Amino acid sequence: MNKDLRSFLAEIEPLGPGFFARVEREVDFNYEPCVIQQKLAALGRYPALRFDKVRGSMIPLVTNLFGNYEMLGLALGIAPGEPKRRILETFRERVANPLPTTAVARAGAPVKEVIQTGADVDLGRLPILKHAELNGGKYFTIGFLIVRDPQTGVLNAGVYRHEIKGRDSFACMFNPAHNAGYIYRRYQELRRPMEAVLVLGHHPAVVMGSLARGPIESDELEIMGGLLGESLEVCPAETVDLPVPAWAEIAIEGILDPARQTSDGPFSEYTGFYGPVKDPVGLMQVRAITMRRDAIYHDLDPSHREHNLSGVLSFEASVFDNVRKLTPSVQAVYMPASGSCVFTAYVQIKKRVPGEGKSAGLAAIAAEPNLKIAIVVDDDIDIYDEEQVLWAIATHCEADRDMTIIPNAMGAHLNPSAYGEIRHNHGPMNTKIVIDATRPVTLDFAPRIRPPKELWERIQLKDYITGG
Numbered sequence: 001m002n003k004d005l006r007s008f009l010a011e012i013e014p015l016g017p018g019f020f021a022r023v024e025r026e027v028d029f030n031y032e033p034c035v036i037q038q039k040l041a042a043l044g045r046y047p048a049l050r051f052d053k054v055r056g057s058m059i060p061l062v063t064n065l066f067g068n069y070e071m072l073g074l075a076l077g078i079a080p081g082e083p084k085r086r087i088l089e090t091f092r093e094r095v096a097n098p099l100p101t102t103a104v105a106r107a108g109a110p111v112k113e114v115i116q117t118g119a120d121v122d123l124g125r126l127p128i129l130k131h132a133e134l135n136g137g138k139y140f141t142i143g144f145l146i147v148r149d150p151q152t153g154v155l156n157a158g159v160y161r162h163e164i165k166g167r168d169s170f171a172c173m174f175n176p177a178h179n180a181g182y183i184y185r186r187y188q189e190l191r192r193p194m195e196a197v198l199v200l201g202h203h204p205a206v207v208m209g210s211l212a213r214g215p216i217e218s219d220e221l222e223i224m225g226g227l228l229g230e231s232l233e234v235c236p237a238e239t240v241d242l243p244v245p246a247w248a249e250i251a252i253e254g255i256l257d258p259a260r261q262t263s264d265g266p267f268s269e270y271t272g273f274y275g276p277v278k279d280p281v282g283l284m285q286v287r288a289i290t291m292r293r294d295a296i297y298h299d300l301d302p303s304h305r306e307h308n309l310s311g312v313l314s315f316e317a318s319v320f321d322n323v324r325k326l327t328p329s330v331q332a333v334y335m336p337a338s339g340s341c342v343f344t345a346y347v348q349i350k351k352r353v354p355g356e357g358k359s360a361g362l363a364a365i366a367a368e369p370n371l372k373i374a375i376v377v378d379d380d381i382d383i384y385d386e387e388q389v390l391w392a393i394a395t396h397c398e399a400d401r402d403m404t405i406i407p408n409a410m411g412a413h414l415n416p417s418a419y420g421e422i423r424h425n426h427g428p429m430n431t432k433i434v435i436d437a438t439r440p441v442t443l444d445f446a447p448r449i450r451p452p453k454e455l456w457e458r459i460q461l462k463d464y465i466t467g468g
């Protein structure tokens, strides 16, 4: 038995309304769950949400599983009160220790309780949402797709946007630079259809495994096991030669024939803006849907905070590792939701060598094409506290000396401010900024004010303030 979506929900529900909320009243599949989530966010609340009834479907929906950083920690077994840096440390340790999958019989796999094939297949029974008004249609937003590299036989998994095209087909929009983009092209060159399984609903650590930014040779199902802390149990799919996670909620099997493609979009993208129509993109022809008898559907409201938070640990790990190669004094990396996660990194170092701050920032910027702003601070600045980071910039840093602007670098095409080789054309380049907000090593710097240590430890507010 594996930890799964429902064991995670059972863990977070007792933590109260900051982590879990339930909507019993029926909601419409057009935007309604998203707007409820957005209204909660406007109040600074990011609980996972369970919608018992979405109009037109018998299947409940869960969303916002990655709505706050503490929830990522919970997925890795780290309680909300623990230091936040433990979250990335644990993620990096676990990704470095993948676990081989364990094969289980179909009979022991809850995902096989219901099997629909042929004319029984109807995606319309699932509570698939339309998330934003200008989106091309309804989308699967947080299913992970498992495919096999035809050259190496290695399994790959990733989250891609999937626009529904009919009762038994949906689009697959692979960024050409992602592993799935390479694998799909390999099938195109071989003129062979690509088999695939879309998995909807599992423990969030498993979903995070599909977002790992490893080389194409790494088996992401093994990384899922590493992150889960137990080998991922899998059983054979019904109609394709691929494994299906046994404790998933829903699995959709099918093939992508490169000779039959489609288009998708517009789509509410991770930048907070609509991304354009993409044409051509892959078309998945569904052969089977298997699920639990009481399946729960997993959704994510794209273009909002969760879109970037769900994969942020992979980005932070990649930035951390790149910075560490150049400056082993790196202590922590945090990519805050306020900076869209992927566009902004706070890097904390224990500076001992002149120039280390700037070098750490340059290494951070070089780690990820999306990253636009890297801010480096000393180890007495809490990078999880934005007030301290801005204070460090305001008091440690002078722009002409400590800010480095790097134009014409590889960036994020979907970022609306990105530009091409002709500056006023839109394109895939961004101008990067490194802000070194560390103190000098060999020069005097103003002493920082701190309360007397003994008094800070001795004073208990309740001894002074009623209810304190």
Ligand SMILES: Cc1cc2nc3c(=O)[nH]c(=O)nc-3n(C[C@H](O)[C@H](O)[C@H](O)COP(=O)(O)O)c2cc1C
Pocket (backbone or CB within 6 Å): 141, 142, 156, 157, 158, 159, 160, 161, 162, 173, 174, 175, 176, 177, 178, 179, 180, 181, 210, 211, 212, 213, 300, 302, 307, 308, 310, 311
């Ligand atoms: C909510 C969400 C939506 C995503 N949508 C896409 C997408 O449409 N296409 C894509 O190529 N990557 C998308 N990504 C990013 C990939 O899932 C991610 O980079 C993954 O590591 C790619 O795996 P791969 O390199 O093994 O293909 C999305 C990520 C998230 C969290």
